């Protein structure tokens with residue numbers, strides 16, 4: 012039986028990963044932690060919840076010892092667009108928080124999951140079928156922190172034998188908690204606006220292809236990599252995981268199949284556009300497939316149907 016701590020549990024991924032983990036491993040075996048105090052009661056009461064800042068080592072140590080934690084999901088991060096506005100804070104949180112938990116893992120011995128991202132790639136990376144092992148020269152501070160994170164996780168595995176694992180997530184599309192200031196946020200907002208107003212103003216240009224993934228696949232990837240047989244893993248951290256690749260016109264067209272009057276306009280955010288253009292159009296996730304059996308379930312039509320269905324009930 013695993014005892015798991017999820018750091019950043021109130022965020023976009025954490026708020027759905029925690030219930031999924033609790034279903035598998037039991038409510039009391041999954042401890043949620045975040046700096047936020049305004050958590051909804053149902054989430055808070057379903058299992059242990061600890062208010063912890065990722066930079067406060069003593070509080071992390073306390074929780075890890077108290078709950079006999081053997082696996083930590085470190086989901087704490089500033090995303091790409093907000094990171095550009097506050098680069099020092101992005102470094103402090105994204106890298107500082109990670110080093111903190113890796114150092115504690117060195118002492119107390121537990122496995123650590125850390126998500127990397129399509130943001131770890133840059134303009135000089137091959138954009139189509141981006142290989143697992145390729146040029147990593149990101150142009151955003153978010154990407155710099157993600158590459159540093161990938162390298163740190165590999166280093167702590169090689170040097171100290173810490174069981175670090177992770178994936179490079181695409182933009183994540185979900186309907187429970189909104190993402191907090193990323194470049195791929197449009198692909199979430201568009202569904203909310205399609206339901207509420209039947210129109211959306213997109214901040215990326217038509218033709219901007221990016222990798223995206225629906226939350227159920229995102230959660231499954233995070234759980235499956237931590238359950239994978241370590242003897243089969245040639246890579247440990249930062250596996251490319253892909254599900255779908257599209258540009259804004261394609262998601263709008265898919266929405267129109269359900270809401271024919273849906274209208275899309277454009278008002279380009281130059282910061283997000285520059286970041287998006289530096290990221291892959293489509294990653295190659297063969298290594299994840301071969302080493303631990305990764306396979307996505309949701310494509311654009313299947314995700315769109317589900318998103319519109321869930322949000323039409325939620326936003327009633």
Ligand code: SER
Nearest residue numbers: 090091128193194195
């Ligand atoms: N969704 C993230 C962002 O846009 C990428 O990992 O910042």
